[in-house]
Amino acid sequence: MTTRAWVLHPDIQTERDRREAEPALAEAIALATALPGLSVEGGDVVRLPRAHPGHLFGTGKLAELKDRFHESEIELVLIDGPVSPVQQRNLETAWKLKVLDRTGLILEIFSDRARTREGVLQVEMAALSYQRTRLVRAWTHLERQRGGLGFVGGPGETQIEADRRAIDEQVTRHRKQLDKVVKTRALHRAARAKVPFPVVALVGYTNAGKSTLFNRLTGAEVMAEDMLFATLDPTMRAVDLDTGTRVILSDTVGFISNLPTQLVAAFRATLEEVLAADLIVHVRDISHAETEEQAADVAAILAELGVSDDVPMLEIWNKSDLLDAEAREVAERLAGRREGILTLSALRGDGMEALVSAITAELDEAxxxxxxxxxxxxxxxxxxxxxxxxxxxxxxxxxxxxxxxxxxxxxxxxxxxx
The missing domain is CATH 3.30.70.240 (Alpha-Beta Plaits)
Structure with missing residues (x-):
């Protein structure tokens, strides 16, 4: 059974660092589409002079949206941005349906995708942190019909007794389990260090093509789909490059703008391979309309994680096959003028020889x-x-x-x- 959903992107004029509204809405719809069990019926940019403290939207817009949701038989509204507990409660009361903000949606997707024990624990830790902030509104879960955290789905609504003490006890239990997993990963990392092949970490915005590039370099079959957060848990392979250099290649979770702060903290252990990398390969979707903004988001998250400026980095302008001939020529010319930048198509294999040579050169120079x-x-x-x-x-x-x-x-x- 699917849940009929609608996506709203509030374009709040008073926000200093607000993103371009239409691309932001498109990304939010892609996020919603990436979650199984949702049928995205449509989406809107809602331009607001300022955010209403109680309802986010003004009275007139609330009524207009309520009518639209009723006509389309919408069951869930996804709001692409932060929604306070009070705003969420008031919107659900006004519209008589479930409301989820961007953080809740990303947590749901991560929960659906997590496969390793560490990934599951980290998602649950992040979800508990998020849920704790919602206790002011007597957190409501819907009956669960699929895997996930319970923020989405289900025919009947039931109130649960969840106080901060209970959540804190769960967090403590999860943290102890996670500490054991992290220690195990540290032992594995120490074992690899004794066979000191350099670590090359692929990073980039979600859906930039990291897993496709990983598969191309290693011959592995990591999940690689045209979908946001297709890869969640880190994957590592030892690979002999065509130049004879043996490296450990790491494919990491994709970054995204406005990544929930709970996830930045919870997934720090997952991204430790980036912190320990000898070379970072930043994969960009050069065909995307907001490729520059995405690159800035990746740089900001790397800085937040504490990645040293001393770690060498290559920048890969991927998906060149999606550019027309003129745009591809311009991209190649621009990349050629700047050190450490290459254009390629991981899907078609164009430019792979140059990439392998560049990786080898970077590692040899260090x-x-x-x-x-x-x-x-x-x-x-x-x-x-x-x-x-x-x-x-x-x-x-x-x-x-x-x-x-x-x-x-x-x-x-x-x-x-x-």
Missing amino acids: RSRKTLVLPFEAGRRRAWLYEQGVVEEEENREEGVALQVNWTARQARAFHDL
Whole structure:
């Protein structure tokens, strides 16, 4: 059974950083379409001089929308933006149907897509944090007919007793379980560090084509669909590039504008592979009307996550196959003028050789020379350096063996952990 939904994008004139209304509405509709069980019947941009503190919309617009929803037999209204608990309660009372804001919708999608234990726990933690703020309105769940968090769906409405203490107890239990999962991931990461292949993390706005590029580079079959948040849980593969360089490639969850703050915190562990990356490959959908705005959103989230400016980054202008000949020529010319930018089509495979060469060059450049003096009995550590191919010179001294090495930062960390 599907739920008939309508999407509203409030274009509030007093908001300093408001986005272009029509593309924002299109993205919100795409988000709603990505959630199974919803039938999106339509959407509107609602221009408002300011947000009404109690209802978000003015009295006249409330009545107009109510009539439209009644005529279209709408059961759920998705509002592309933040809605306070009081506004949500008042809108549901006025319209006699369920209302969900952007944060609630994204949480529902993440809940539907989470597959790993860590992903499920992180979504539930974020949902509890969101739900806690709604207790002021005596949070209402609908009977659940599918997987998800219960914000959406169901024929009958039932009131549940949920207080902050109960939620806090759940959060504590989830956090303990999540800590165990994070420790396990840390052990896996430490094990990989001892076989110090560089980590290349693919990042980008949701639906930019990261998973398609991942599949093209690795020959894997990661879910890659023309859908927002097709990838949620991180996927990693060791891959030998055509240049002979072996890397660990990481495909990450797509970023999105106005990512709920609960999710930025909850998914920090999932994005730790980005923090530990030797190279970040930022994949952009160059054919998208708001590609510049999307790139700015990705940069802002990377900064919020604490990704260092020292980590080298390549910028990939993907989906060049969707541009017409003239636009593609302009994009290629612009990319050619700027260092670290390449145009390609991951779907068709255009430009892949240049990308592999650029990845190899970036990783090779991130090396430094150092002289190490090892005691004569440190034969295992000396053998490891030779296995890595980083020794340039060796000399016997009184205090031990002096080795001049030329290595990457990852190899240096791995050596000191031996």
